[in-house]
Amino acid sequence: MGKNLLVIHGGGPTAVMNSSLFGAVTEAQKSNAVLRIYGARNGTGGVLREAFVELSEEPLKRLELLLRTPGSAIGTSRDPLQQEDYIKMAKILERNQIAYVLFNGGNGTMDTCGKLYEVCKERGFDINIVGIPKTMDNDIAVTDHSPGYGSAARYFAQSVREVCMDVKSLPIHVVVIEASGRNAGWVAAASAMASENGEEGPDLIYLPERPFDEEQYISDVRALLKNKKGIVIVVSEGLRNREGTPIVEPVFKNERSVYFGDVSAYLANLVIQRLGYKARSEKPGLLARASIELQSSVDQREAKMAGQMACRAALAGESGKMVAFRRISTLPYKVEPFLVGIKEVMLYERTMPDSYINEKGNGVTKAFRDWCRPLLGDSFPEMISFL
Amino acid sequence: MGKNLLVIHGGGPTAVMNSSLFGAVTEAQKSNAVLRIYGARNGTGGVLREAFVELSEEPLKRLELLLRTPGSAIGTSRDPLQQEDYIKMAKILERNQIAYVLFNGGNGTMDTCGKLYEVCKERGFDINIVGIPKTMDNDIAVTDHSPGYGSAARYFAQSVREVCMDVKSLPIHVVVIEASGRNAGWVAAASAMASENGEEGPDLIYLPERPFDEEQYISDVRALLKNKKGIVIVVSEGLRNREGTPIVEPVFKNERSVYFGDVSAYLANLVIQRLGYKARSEKPGLLARASIELQSSVDQREAKMAGQMACRAALAGESGKMVAFRRISTLPYKVEPFLVGIKEVMLYERTMPDSYINEKGNGVTKAFRDWCRPLLGDSFPEMISFL
Numbered sequence A, B: 001m002g003k004n005l006l007v008i009h010g011g012g013p014t015a016v017m018n019s020s021l022f023g024a025v026t027e028a029q030k031s032n033a034v035l036r037i038y039g040a041r042n043g044t045g046g047v048l049r050e051a052f053v054e055l056s057e058e059p060l061k062r063l064e065l066l067l068r069t070p071g072s073a074i075g076t077s078r079d080p081l082q083q084e085d086y087i088k089m090a091k092i093l094e095r096n097q098i099a100y101v102l103f104n105g106g107n108g109t110m111d112t113c114g115k116l117y118e119v120c121k122e123r124g125f126d127i128n129i130v131g132i133p134k135t136m137d138n139d140i141a142v143t144d145h146s147p148g149y150g151s152a153a154r155y156f157a158q159s160v161r162e163v164c165m166d167v168k169s170l171p172i173h174v175v176v177i178e179a180s181g182r183n184a185g186w187v188a189a190a191s192a193m194a195s196e197n198g199e200e201g202p203d204l205i206y207l208p209e210r211p212f213d214e215e216q217y218i219s220d221v222r223a224l225l226k227n228k229k230g231i232v233i234v235v236s237e238g239l240r241n242r243e244g245t246p247i248v249e250p251v252f253k254n255e256r257s258v259y260f261g262d263v264s265a266y267l268a269n270l271v272i273q274r275l276g277y278k279a280r281s282e283k284p285g286l287l288a289r290a291s292i293e294l295q296s297s298v299d300q301r302e303a304k305m306a307g308q309m310a311c312r313a314a315l316a317g318e319s320g321k322m323v324a325f326r327r328i329s330t331l332p333y334k335v336e337p338f339l340v341g342i343k344e345v346m347l348y349e350r351t352m353p354d355s356y357i358n359e360k361g362n363g364v365t366k367a368f369r370d371w372c373r374p375l376l377g378d379s380f381p382e383m384i385s386f387l
Helices: A017-030 A043-048 A060-068 A083-095 A107-122 A149-169 A186-195 A214-225 A263-275 A286-290 A297-315 A366-376 B017-030 B043-048 B060-068 B083-095 B107-122 B149-169 B186-195 B214-225 B263-275 B286-290 B297-315 B366-376
Strands: A003-009 A034-040 A052-054 A098-105 A128-133 A174-179 A204-206 A231-236 A250-253 A258-260 A279-282 A321-329 A334-341 B003-009 B034-040 B052-054 B098-105 B128-133 B174-179 B204-206 B231-236 B250-253 B258-260 B279-282 B321-330 B333-341
Touching: A003 A017, A003 A043, A017 A034, A017 A060, A017 A098, A017 A297, A034 A043, A043 A083, A083 A098, A083 A107, A098 A107, A098 A297, A107 A128, A128 A297, A149 A174, A149 A186, A149 A231, A149 A286, A149 A297, A149 A366, A149 B286, A174 A186, A174 A263, A186 A204, A186 A231, A186 A366, A204 A214, A214 A231, A214 A263, A231 A263, A250 B263, A263 A279, A263 B250, A279 B286, A286 B149, A286 B279, A297 A321, A297 A334, A297 A366, B003 B017, B003 B043, B017 B034, B017 B060, B017 B098, B017 B297, B034 B043, B043 B083, B083 B098, B083 B107, B098 B107, B098 B297, B107 B128, B128 B297, B149 B174, B149 B186, B149 B231, B149 B286, B149 B297, B149 B366, B174 B186, B174 B263, B186 B204, B186 B231, B186 B366, B204 B214, B214 B231, B214 B263, B231 B263, B263 B279, B297 B321, B297 B333, B297 B366, B321 B366
Parallel strands: A003 A034, A003 A098, A098 A128, A128 A321, A174 A231, A174 A279, A204 A231, B003 B034, B003 B098, B098 B128, B128 B321, B174 B231, B174 B279, B204 B231
Antiparallel strands: A034 A052, A250 A258, A321 A334, B034 B052, B250 B258, B321 B333
């Protein structure tokens, strides 16, 4: 007799979180070992309230809409969990005959996933728990990259590409664009791909992997303004000075989430005040992780694959593992999924290696560009300028 | 013997400014009356420097790229002009045998267009000057709407649609999204179209046409937070209080341009401070006018048509006129272009009529939605939620 399967989402959504859900659910629907397929309504909180969405009979036609729907179609959460919550969750899973649990999330979610696995193991519950990596920030360890990143990267590359065309045609200001990434600059770095076919890309990129020096910043901008009156700068939200203090104070803080003030607005104002030059800031924020129009086709495919693979692994008896990607080759692009122990990735935050950041700390290297390009999917539409 | 034609761009670009250029240039290429087709390199400044880009022989295949290129492919400017500049410009036009001038721009540009027309007329230069309307903010008078607006409207409707799905799946914050519009709220208002098929749209929209009352705002948000923990608010950059003072001071100002501080960040902080609830701000800024992925197909078509029509009108001997659109019907959507005297639109800023704003001043009416919908082009892709 079959058992039930549960998908739980954790943390902020990405443009392909639902694509992984699609992969997991359609794979589970194919299996005779799975009786019912549940989604936890709004993450672990939904499990604790036994609030499940049943997806067993959802027709493929409706499920396919997941591939082009941002957010999380079953909801997600950032609830902090206590030890007793894990025990309660384990009991609820057993009571609902849930033998397979797929956790779709980032570092924090993998921590939850690992802890639940431990609790279940200790209590002798026979539950197979497998993680599906998900982060727009690409900060999950071991895997070459995570689903969610490719789309955020494409969003920034294409958007900055478009802004560069705008600025080139009316070169009267410095534009500072803010990208997510508290400790890891992967998303900001991807904006370098804006200049794919010789078009202009961002002039400067500042990443949280390097201490931010305001004097150096002003000097970088001043030097550029000598030859160019339209300058595009991309910055990570998490920039910190040499002492490790964020250059802008957080405006909101609670147990699980910190929300920084606008680094882009601060740095645009700095240009206005120090150089007397017009500067504006852009902050797409949630737009960057919710954009379906700029979803990467490669990211969508891999997210789906990660969901399928996690489902297959759980059904095959794996537990306490996360699906990861290993890059076989970059040209042509080829990756293969594999399983990694959750303990190897739990709460570990992966930042950009030195080889991906230029010497001055205000841009990226060719090695980064080569690594990043395939993740963005299709080539960008050609543009024209007579200037 | 033929004469030359010159296209001049003025003011900030839109997602379809180049589509009008395409319409004008391809139309001019068809005419035997036109010898050479020029683009002024970076607006009126380019005319004064006699810096022209020649487009006479550009093949259709290359010109077609204009339809999907943001910014201005020949550059644009915001240069303030003096009376002597107009005289100098008139002389340069005559020297270059330019008999046809097409001015693509907004209110400020139409002012320039009208002044140049007057100077030429006074001096007895036989030059036909026709304006092509262009503004993402939709603040040009007389015309039903202006090319550039439909794409900005689609950008906000679709982006807010996506953000609403994100927020619905992780309802832990108030999100304040900033739209352009110093005195006219057309762009912010268009975000109401996010909820096209019964999906969730923005909860509150604040427009510059109504005085902004911080106490009312806090009370609006507090009331919503009783039933909902994820709230999406769209605000125009130009919000002013009852005394007419901008709620956030401009951070940069010169003769021709004012750049406001972030209204969205200010209002998000207000929620944090006054209600102790997590709030974040989003400010797409230039992204909204440069996005080609979210370009409206209707807007692109009409921009092209406006360029063609302006060219035809100039060749037919019209001068001192601007192309405008008259709406024949909304269902089915039908507009027809006509010519309006430049003097009727010069520097006049068109704001939203009362009938388009709800009684509380925090949303739009059905009349607005009906008027706005066709301008956004194709229907939005369907999405799915199991919540």
